[in-house]
Amino acid sequence: MTGAAVAVMGAVFNLNHPAKVVHWHFFQMSVANILVIILMFIVFFAAILLPFPGAAARRTARGQGGAS
Amino acid sequence: MSATETPPAVPAGHPDSWTVKVREAGVAALPPDKLLPDGQPTYVASWIYIFGVLSIAALIVLIGTGMILALKGPSWWHDASLGHFINSIHLWAVEIFFFVMVVHLWGKYWMAAWRGGRIRVWVTGAITFLIAIPCALTGYVSQQNFDAQWIATQAKDGLNAAGAGAFFNVTNFGQMYSYHILLLPVAVSALVAGHVLLVRRNGVVPPIEIADKLAAAGKPDAAAPAAGAGS
Numbered sequence: 001m002t003g004a005a006v007a008v009m010g011a012v013f014n015l016n017h018p019a020k021v022v023h024w025h026f027f028q029m030s031v032a033n034i035l036v037i038i039l040m041f042i043v044f045f046a047a048i049l050l051p052f053p054g055a056a057a058r059r060t061a062r063g064q065g066g067a068s
Numbered sequence: 069m070s071a072t073e074t075p076p077a078v079p080a081g082h083p084d085s086w087t088v089k090v091r092e093a094g095v096a097a098l099p100p101d102k103l104l105p106d107g108q109p110t111y112v113a114s115w116i117y118i119f120g121v122l123s124i125a126a127l128i129v130l131i132g133t134g135m136i137l138a139l140k141g142p143s144w145w146h147d148a149s150l151g152h153f154i155n156s157i158h159l160w161a162v163e164i165f166f167f168v169m170v171v172h173l174w175g176k177y178w179m180a181a182w183r184g185g186r187i188r189v190w191v192t193g194a195i196t197f198l199i200a201i202p203c204a205l206t207g208y209v210s211q212q213n214f215d216a217q218w219i220a221t222q223a224k225d226g227l228n229a230a231g232a233g234a235f236f237n238v239t240n241f242g243q244m245y246s247y248h249i250l251l252l253p254v255a256v257s258a259l260v261a262g263h264v265l266l267v268r269r270n271g272v273v274p275p276i277e278i279a280d281k282l283a284a285a286g287k288p289d290a291a292a293p294a295a296g297a298g299s
Binding site: 036039047 | 110113114115116118119163167170171174175
């Protein structure tokens with residue numbers, strides 16, 4: 001792989017350093033893990049709040065709360 | 069035998085045979101229309117209900133890439149370009165597996181998914197999550213690199229302090245690799261299979277407000293098996 005290709009294919013974030021860590025009293029966690037947990041919360045609430053494609057039409061067709 | 073001749077009657081069978089009893093018990097517990105349904109209740113049309121099947125999809129990728137890695141060995145996954153690629157797919161499938169499994173767990177917890185006789189569904193899911201953690205840990209310490217050595221020595225202190233170090237030695241590659249590619253994946257796969265069959269049997273848990281409406285209408289949790297049928 002050429003030097004240019006390595007530069008293009010390299011990590012988006014510079015990983016050539018020790019992990020950044022949040023340390024507060026007993027709490028100690030890497031910034032990467034904290035970001036993943038925040039992302040999980042975002043996905044969880046998005047899954048609850050965002051409408052599912054076709055769900056409204058299905059409810060209308062079958063009646064609210066009805067089973068198939 | 070001519071084309072018009074009547075074929076011999078099928079023997080009456082042996083109703084006392086254990087195979088007959090197992091078959092009848094299996095069909096009674098999980099009729100074909102419940103095992104492979106052609107529709108789901110309307111409340112399943114929500115994004116929060118997709119994280120269970122996403123977990124299974126990630127698990128299938130994990131097992132597939134894990135089989136390839138087990139066949140090729142450490143020198144291949146460290147040195148070959150394709151080995152790096154498959155190794156990375158395996159790693160990111162683990163990341164996605166835990167990500168979606170935790171969101172699935174959160175969704176089911178706040179939905180109180182053990183309602184309507186579904187306690188075994190909840191318990192098999194919770195145990196699967198607990199077994200998946202050492203499954204991942206044994207993978208991290210089986211990488212055969214400095215990262216694996218660092219993780220193993222750090223984990224060793226904690227496991228020794230918990231009293232597990234005598235029989236679960238994270239610095240023993242052979243033991244960890246056996247746990248990682250056989251014992252724990254078999255346990256996770258069996259638990260997931262049981263979990264899915266229990267979901268099929270009990271039906272997907274309805275949201276609490278819909279369950280209340282069904283109860284008010286005299287149809288408490290229509291998807292669940294009849295009272296007394298167990299779960």
